[in-house]
Amino acid sequence: MQDSDDQPHFRFNPRAYEPGQAFEASDKICGSCARPCVWEHVAGVYARTEVTLCARCVAAGGLEGVLGGRYSFHDGEVEDCDPALEAELMERSPGVACFNPFVWPAPGGVPLAFLGYGEEGALPAIPAVEAAMAAAFAELGWDAGPSPHAMIFRTLDGETYRVVVDLD
Ligand SMILES: [Zn+2]
Structure with missing residues (x-):
């Protein structure tokens, strides 16, 4: 069984749970919270170490400890925007598949x-x-x-x- 806690919404990547996107249903144990993932993060993470992550922990952020330092879920940057929104996008939202690194648009400072x-x-x-x-x-x-x-x-x-x- 799952509840919405297990499937947090990502407003900058609202399709993250669709097939082929950032998450897959999984009962693997999350390397951060040590609970079954329910939704396992399967998209890119740019960090020193790689661990299994659940959607809950992606949304919660603050993963420097398990990922060995600074990290990002995005292969690229974001246009100039509010630092809090930049952190929400780069560190608490899954990335999207792309051929090349790209700059995430943020007109008016909002991704x-x-x-x-x-x-x-x-x-x-x-x-x-x-x-x-x-x-x-x-x-x-x-x-x-x-x-x-x-x-x-x-x-x-x-x-x-x-x-x-x-x-x-
Ligand atoms: Zn977790």
Whole structure:
């Protein structure tokens, strides 16, 4: 059985529990809290040591002790933002799969929420997503349609989209 304590919500990565994302159902023992994971973190962690981590401990942060010092769940940086929000994103939110390190958008000092990639499901059909993708590719001088290289982000209030182009 699980309760919401075992599956904390990550507002900057709200899809973290979907198949192929940051967590997998697991009864392995967490290397930090020593309880069964329920949701085991299977995405990247950039740290000196590697340990099994549960979603509870990812959300709680303060893992320097078990990870051998400073750590991040992200292969990249975040745009200038409030230090508390930066810590929430880098140290208490799971990362997302990418081909290259990228800079997580944080317009106005608030990190955006990652929604997915540009060829997934209904995302490219949203006019604001289509426009953001076109703008991002136009900046590179390309005329590209829906693409797995488009990483789609949205403001926490859900009003504005931003696309980061991640080339392989
Ligand atoms: Zn744990």
